[in-house]
Amino acid sequence: MAKILVGKYEGSIYEEGNGYTGALSLGFGPDGKRRRLKRKGRTKEQVKDKLIKAVDDLEQGIKEERNHTVEKAVNALLVHLAKQGKSEATMNTYRGLAHHHIINKIGKTKLTDLTADDVEKWLDECAENMTTQTLKIVHGLLRRSIRLAERRDKVGRNVALLVDTPHGKRPTRRSRSLSLAQATKLLHTAEDPRHRLGAYVILAIVSGLRTEELRALTWADVDLNNKVVYVLRSDRDGGDTKTKKSRRGIAIADMAVDALTALRKRQAAEKLQAGDAWQGHNLVFCKENGAPYTDDDVLRRFRRLTKAAGIGESWVPRELRHTFVSIMSDQGVALEKISDLVGHSDTRTTQTVYRHELRPIVTTGAEKMNVIFNNQKTRSA
Structure with missing residues (x-):
């Protein structure tokens, strides 16, 4: 057994098992019990280095938890973000990325053992099958997890900041927009009552609403008599969006009014049949028992519709919004008006997000859509 002195603390290093254990005496606690700090390692030098670091952390006020893993840190962040009021859609995205790419790969690593080299190696492996944008989100989640642990004195420094x-x-998949002919086919198919998501698709194409806005829409937000829907600007990080200022009313085309009217009657019958099993969220777009749709639910049903319309199964719901912008631009609606219709605060955002849909020369929403698709129906009749 070798006696050692680390700072003002006396201790010893002794053989134990296949390596060495070092112990420092920290005096007595309020309960009268002796407080000791222990670290293990393969060599005496390794143990002493760990003891020196532990004492440094102790003197800096860091309550280092030896078993606080990356997984625990990430889960703590997810709980913290949920309490901050992040939307369920955002939290589902974060949970999925955190579980598949952080917890499954480096989750068991102790936070105090994690090095910048470990983080760099992990990121390089993720980069093989990930887009740059997704990689930034995943790296950001790890950085924020360690920063929270650092703030709570669980670890001394954030190694993820060093990388x-x-x-x-993996190339980013660029969003596309349906052509007018494709949109017309899809709208015609969506009118078939066998497709439960039909009204959702119709309203998305003729209004340009975001997928998250559509999923959150309640019947209290729908005024079928005046042909208007009211939406709150969709949840985004870094700001309170649920204010009176962010609520906007959108006039909707006649075909959307007809589809929503039919859907409301259908839901009333389903609610009566479900009885106590009905989940009363008052959502416009929901499952047969009133439960909310998940992202996967919408995607699965949406692709059934696009397949039935004969336009393939590679489309995603957000591209209906791109389609709205493309058709508006094709019909000569001014950029400023398109910006207003899609709920952007300025035209710069519209130009950035929908640069592929906007035409070089651009000269209101519901009125245009009525004319456009009524003409298409007449031609196909």
């Missing part, structure tokens, strides 16, 4: 996010090697 730059690499470029992902």
Whole structure:
């Protein structure tokens, strides 16, 4: 047994098992019991280094938890973000990314043992099958997890800050928009009552609403008599969006009014049949028992519709919004008006997000849509 002195603390290092254990005496606690700090390692030098670091952390006020893993840190962040009021859609995205790419790969690593080299190696592996944008989100989640642990004195420094996010090697899938002919086919198919998501698709194409806005829409937000829906600007990080200022009313085309009217009657019958099993969220778009749709529910039902319309199964719901912008631009609606219709605060955002849908020369929503698709119906009749 070798006696050692680390700072003002006396202790010893002794053989134990296949390596060495070091112990420092920290005096007595309020309960009268002796307080000791222990660290293990393969060599005496390794143990002494760990003891020196532990004492440094102790003197800096860091209550280092030896078993506080990356997984625990990430889960703590997810709880913290949920309490901050992040939307369920955002939290589902974060949980999925955190579980598949952080917890499954480096979750068991102790936070105090994690090095910048570990983080760099992990990011390089993720980059093989990830887009740059997703990689930034995943790296950001790890950085924020360790920062929260650092703030709570669980760890001394944030090693994830020492590593730059690499470029992902998987190309980003660019959003597309349906052509007018494709949109007309899809609208015609969506009118078939066999497709439960039909009204959702119709309203998305003729209004340009976001998928998260559509999923959150309640019947209290729908005024069928005046042909208007009211939406709150969709949840985004970094700001309170649920204010009177962010609520906007959108006039909707006749075909959307007809589809919503039919859907309301259908839901009334389903509610009566379900009885006590009905989940009373008052959602416009929901499952047969009133339960909310998940992202996967919407995607699965949406692709059934696009397949039935004969336009393939590679489309995603957000591209209906791109389609709205494309058709508006094609019909000569001014950029400023398109910006207003899609709920952007300025045209710069519209130009950035929908640059592929906007035409080089651009000269209101519900009125245009009525004319456009009524003409298409007449031609196909």
